[in-house]
Amino acid sequence: MACAICPLMSKWTRKLKSTIAGNPAAWRLVKKAQEVKYDYQYFRFHGPYSGSLASTKEINLEFSSACNLRCRFCALDHLKPKSYMSTKVLDKVMESLLHDPRFSRVKTLNLHNGGETLMHPRRVELFERLAHYKKIFHLKNKAYPRVILLTNGMLLREKLSRTLLSLHTLDEVGFSLDGGSPEAFEEMRVNARWEKFAANVEHFIRLKNELSPKVRTFGISIVPHPHPLNDSWMAPDFQRIARMLDSVEYRRLHDWGGQVDIGEQQEVNKKGCEMLLRQLVVLPDGAVTVCCNDLNKKGVVGNVLETDLFDLYRGQERMRYVHLLKEGRKAELELCKDCASF
Ligand code: SF4
Numbered sequence: 001m002a003c004a005i006c007p008l009m010s011k012w013t014r015k016l017k018s019t020i021a022g023n024p025a026a027w028r029l030v031k032k033a034q035e036v037k038y039d040y041q042y043f044r045f046h047g048p049y050s051g052s053l054a055s056t057k058e059i060n061l062e063f064s065s066a067c068n069l070r071c072r073f074c075a076l077d078h079l080k081p082k083s084y085m086s087t088k089v090l091d092k093v094m095e096s097l098l099h100d101p102r103f104s105r106v107k108t109l110n111l112h113n114g115g116e117t118l119m120h121p122r123r124v125e126l127f128e129r130l131a132h133y134k135k136i137f138h139l140k141n142k143a144y145p146r147v148i149l150l151t152n153g154m155l156l157r158e159k160l161s162r163t164l165l166s167l168h169t170l171d172e173v174g175f176s177l178d179g180g181s182p183e184a185f186e187e188m189r190v191n192a193r194w195e196k197f198a199a200n201v202e203h204f205i206r207l208k209n210e211l212s213p214k215v216r217t218f219g220i221s222i223v224p225h226p227h228p229l230n231d232s233w234m235a236p237d238f239q240r241i242a243r244m245l246d247s248v249e250y251r252r253l254h255d256w257g258g259q260v261d262i263g264e265q266q267e268v269n270k271k272g273c274e275m276l277l278r279q280l281v282v283l284p285d286g287a288v289t290v291c292c293n294d295l296n297k298k299g300v301v302g303n304v305l306e307t308d309l310f311d312l313y314r315g316q317e318r319m320r321y322v323h324l325l326k327e328g329r330k331a332e333l334e335l336c337k338d339c340a341s342f
């Protein structure tokens with residue numbers, strides 16, 4: 001499940017963005033502030049006096065490059081060969097987090113990127129590995145990152161929900177529910193069936209209340225223009241499911257780094273990128289890319305099966321992104337040149 005928007009953008013950032021949307025002067029100020037922040041972070045993590053601590057705060061793990069849906073707005077290339085993460089790749093990442101103190105800022109593991117996480121044929125085995133690492137982290141008195149699954153919900157049947165919740169490795173589970181009515185949902189999320197989705201969400205919430213009540217649920221909902229960014233206008237069936245979740249983020253569509261035409265002009269941030277400093281994304285074959293906007297391997301900087309994760313983080317290829325974005329030379333980066341996301 002590729003996120004339609006970043007579910008981890010802070011509540012305040014989202015609030016600020018929705019408040020200033022439509023006010024170009026305020027928007028320019030925010031962009032300026034983002035550039036200043038990037039300069040500061042660049043100095044802190046890559047300047048002459050920086051230590052060896054990685055700026056990375058979250059790692060996205062793409063369990064599956066394949067997806068069972070064909071959402072109209074998605075940038076995922078469904079023709080590329082399907083691949084699924086091996087336990088070897090997962091172990092490489094988790095061992096780096098466990099043993100390398102330079103990654104001590106990593107607080108989140110996002111189980112999503114391109115594809116649908118639950119499409120993995122041996123998904124339970126990977127979740128069991130995560131549960132295993134959670135125990136080891138705790139035995140070593142190390143903070144274990146929050147684990148967040150974002151799914152399109154179509155494969156999260158009752159039995160799988162029970163299995164995943166019984167492992168106690170998930171902290172948050174997010175569902176994508178776009179459109180505002182069952183008909184619009186099915187129209188936007190091609191191949192999805194509202195009835196099945198709604199039943200899966202209901203079962204999941206009932207089971208999580210029974211087995212693992214601390215698991216937080218959230219929704220991400222794309223709202224088409226001209227509807228307001230709330231559920232007041234939505235169909236009762238849709239509202240009922242949305243209101244069962246702990247929170248729902250109503251957002252406009254983003255353009256996946258300029259790869260999807262969303263029919264509206266977005267201002268391209270000229271300098272810096274918070275996402276680049278905050279994220280690393282590990283793809284099913286172990287390839288590491290710079291951010292979650294890269295659904296089709298344009299920004300790969302190496303592979304964890306061949307190179308240590310920190311060496312990829314500090315490696316020449318990733319640093320090329322860091323330096324060029326610092327200088328405002330976004331146009332020279334194929335992945336970034338049209339990106340208006342961050
Ligand atoms: S097709 Fe839909 S569910 Fe699948 S990755 Fe794209 S946005 Fe996510």
Ligand code: SF4
Nearest residue numbers: 257273275291336339
């Ligand atoms: S595509 Fe480039 S500019 Fe956009 S979020 Fe990713 S790294 Fe940042």
